[in-house]
Amino acid sequence: MSELRTLVILGAGGDLTQRLLLPGMATCLAAGTPARGLAVVGVGQGEDPDFPDVVRGAFGRVLDADRMDLPAVRRTLHSTRWVTADASSPEDLGELLEDVEGPVGLYFALPPSVTVAACEALRELHVRDLLPADVVLVLEKPFGTDLDSARELNALLAGFVPAERVLRVDHFxxxxxxxxxxxxxxxxxxxxxxxxxxxxxxxxxxxxxxxxxxxxxxxxxxxxxxxxxxxxxxxxxxxxxxxxxxxxxxxxxxxxxxxxxxxxxxxxxxxxxxxxxxxxxxxxxxxxxxxxxxxxxxxxxxxxxxxxxxxxxxxxxxxxxxxxxxxxxxxxxxxxxxxxxxxxxxxxxxxxxxxxxxxxxxxxxxxxxxxxxxxxxxxxxxxxxxxxxxxxxxxxxxxxxxxxxxxxxxxxxxxxxxxxxxxxxxxxxxxxxxxxxxxxxxxxxxxxxxxxxxxxxxxxxxxxx
Missing domain, CATH: 3.30.360.10 (Dihydrodipicolinate Reductase; domain 2)
Known part of the structure; x- marks a missing residue:
């Protein structure tokens, strides 16, 4: 897979994003990956005009002034923006994916039920031939809510995206x-x-x-x-x-x-x-x-x-x-x-x-x-x-x-x-x-x-x- 140019965080207004995901991203960028930085797009159903400030604050909690001034960090902070969208809407997701530079990663910082709805919306885009071929899905736990739902989610994903583009991650x-x-x-x-x-x-x-x-x-x-x-x-x-x-x-x-x-x-x-x-x-x-x-x-x-x-x-x-x-x-x-x-x-x-x-x-x-x-x-x-x-x-x-x-x-x-x-x-x-x-x-x-x-x-x- 090619190096990602954009990371879209679905459910970016939640605790996970601010407390763990964004500080982790800061340490990654400061270590040189990606070397050119990347665009970060926060997605949620509400208006959040302060998202760039949220990202800057999260970066500042783990990086000193010198590392905050690294080119990759600066470029990322400069390209950060918020998009109000419904992650379960094929139309909203389609417009979003048309408006970002690929390859793009979709990080699901969402509850399990909303994750399923978002994946169903992405499948609909695939059916319409509107899903980018290089999109990467990043899913964190909980992956489903029980054995049956995990099996159903796996089957859903297999229906529209290759296995190598599905990353089930566990930060432990x-x-x-x-x-x-x-x-x-x-x-x-x-x-x-x-x-x-x-x-x-x-x-x-x-x-x-x-x-x-x-x-x-x-x-x-x-x-x-x-x-x-x-x-x-x-x-x-x-x-x-x-x-x-x-x-x-x-x-x-x-x-x-x-x-x-x-x-x-x-x-x-x-x-x-x-x-x-x-x-x-x-x-x-x-x-x-x-x-x-x-x-x-x-x-x-x-x-x-x-x-x-x-x-x-x-x-x-x-x-x-x-x-x-x-x-x-x-x-x-x-x-x-x-x-x-x-x-x-x-x-x-x-x-x-x-x-x-x-x-x-x-x-x-x-x-x-x-x-x-x-x-x-x-x-x-x-x-x-x-x-x-x-x-x-x-x-x-x-x-x-x-x-x-x-x-x-x-x-x-x-x-x-x-x-x-x-x-x-x-x-x-x-x-x-x-x-x-x-x-x-x-x-x-x-x-x-x-x-x-x-x-x-x-x-x-x-x-x-």
Whole structure:
């Protein structure tokens, strides 16, 4: 695909655009992609004459004065404009696409139902032979609202646009630590030979945060922790961590390999017992408390929350990837809000040596080797055993750690760089998006069965487990 000349943001008046998308774009432009800048068109149904100022303000939050003066940044700011249009109208979209320079990318910052309506309008343009041949569609989660709707959306897209021009993106795949983890595994011969059920005891992918609802009741209360975080973000990270080695790092191999991991994923089977004593599914909801010096009200007292929905703010599940490489290895996926001491990391715990070496002092039980990679800070730590029978200290624990340089791009900056360059390696294949909904349905069934009752936990605590 040719480098994009225009990015049209459908639903540009929303929180996603101002809080994440535009700052990410700024870091991408400052890093030199696209080198000539691009035109940015915000689209919404209301009048927004201040959109250029909104873009400039978002850029200014992440760029200093020198980088704001870079030619690509200046050209982009100069070409920014707002168009009032209905994203579900073929006529409105047709006029818009006629009036922009191609190749053009359409970024769907829209709710799922409006996304479907917009795609139906684009299909109508295709039928009329009015859809540009080089248009690129960029769709973020949630991709559909359940398994059936995700399948229907995939079928709709396949009817009017080639697969290589549909980018299903997940900004968690652009997190510095996630990309660092890929390099750590595949660019070194130390880890890859051990990357299987024979050597790894369990994997944990955790994204706990101190934030509460933060005014997002309209979205969050209708979704909850499992739907918001596990169904897409954490499962996609898990698939990247556990995929088989690709023959090529491209937009065919990696999305295919991650989709294969998700296809083999299921909730931890009851017949296998509780790994480490953990229940298969846990859900919770925070009550009033203090986090990081801030007082938070109970979730049910937050403005816009319907207590009757029983929305969870904490979800933890144990899954298994039932494949030749991973069968029998528990994977813990967890995300919680208002957690006092949050973890945001990928943790790989290796099995203990086959002999306990009880002659080692303080080695009962012998700790396991652990690899930890932070999501956002790209902190890498390797925890190892050291010492021995001739060491006066006995068995000791050594931590080798490194803080890697700042990547320069936010997670959304990485996503947009891939969009601008037509790079599909870290995108989600259609069936991969569907599998996330299938796995979520298993979690929701556990909620409905009563096996995972909604537990209260105080804001600022470690959560219900």
């Amino acid at each position: 795949l652009g997190q510095p630590g996630v990309l660092g983890f890929v390099g750590l595994r595949f660019a070194n011969r130390i880890l890859e030979p051990l990357w299987n059920r024979d050597h790894i005891e369990r994997i944990e992918i955790v994204f706990d945060e101190t934030l509460g609802l933060e005014g997002r009741a309209g979205f969050y209360d209708a979704n909850g922790a499992a739907r918001d975080m596990i169904q897409s973000h954490l499962l996609q990270v898990m698939a990247l961590v556990m995929m088989d080695p690709p023959t090529r790092f491209d937009g065919v191999e990696i999305p295919a390999n991650t989709a294969h991991v998700l296809r083999a994923t299921r909730l931890w089977p009851e017949s296998a017992g509780n790994p480490g004593g953990l229940p298969t599914v846990v859900r919770g909801r925070y009550t009033a408390g203090e986090v990081g010096g801030r007082s938070l009200p109970s979730y049910v007292q937050e403005e816009g929350v319907d207590p009757g929905r029983g929305t969870e703010t904490f979800a933890q599940v144990v899954v298994e990837v039932d494949s030749w490489r991973w069968s029998g290895v528990p994977v813990v996926l967890r995300s919680g809000k208002a957690i006092g001491s949050p973890r945001q990391e990928i943790t790989v715990v290796f099995r203990r040596p086959p002999h306990r070496y009880e002659q080692f002092p303080s080695a009962d039980p012998m700790p396991t080797d652990v690899v930890r990679v932070g999501f956002e800070d790209e902190r890498i730590a390797l925890e190892l055993n050291a010492g021995g029978p001739f060491d006066s200290r006995g068995m000791t624990r050594t931590v080798l750690s490194a803080e890697l340089p700042e990547p320069g791009l936010t997670a959304y900056g990485s996503v947009l760089r891939w969009v601008f360059e037509g790079e599909r390696a870290f995108t989600v294949r259609g069936d991969g998006a569907e599998e996330g909904w299938r796995i979520l349905a298993e979690i929701v069934d556990a909620y409905a069965s009563g096996s995972a009752p909604l537990q209260d936990y105080e804001a600022g605590s470690p959560g219900p487990v």
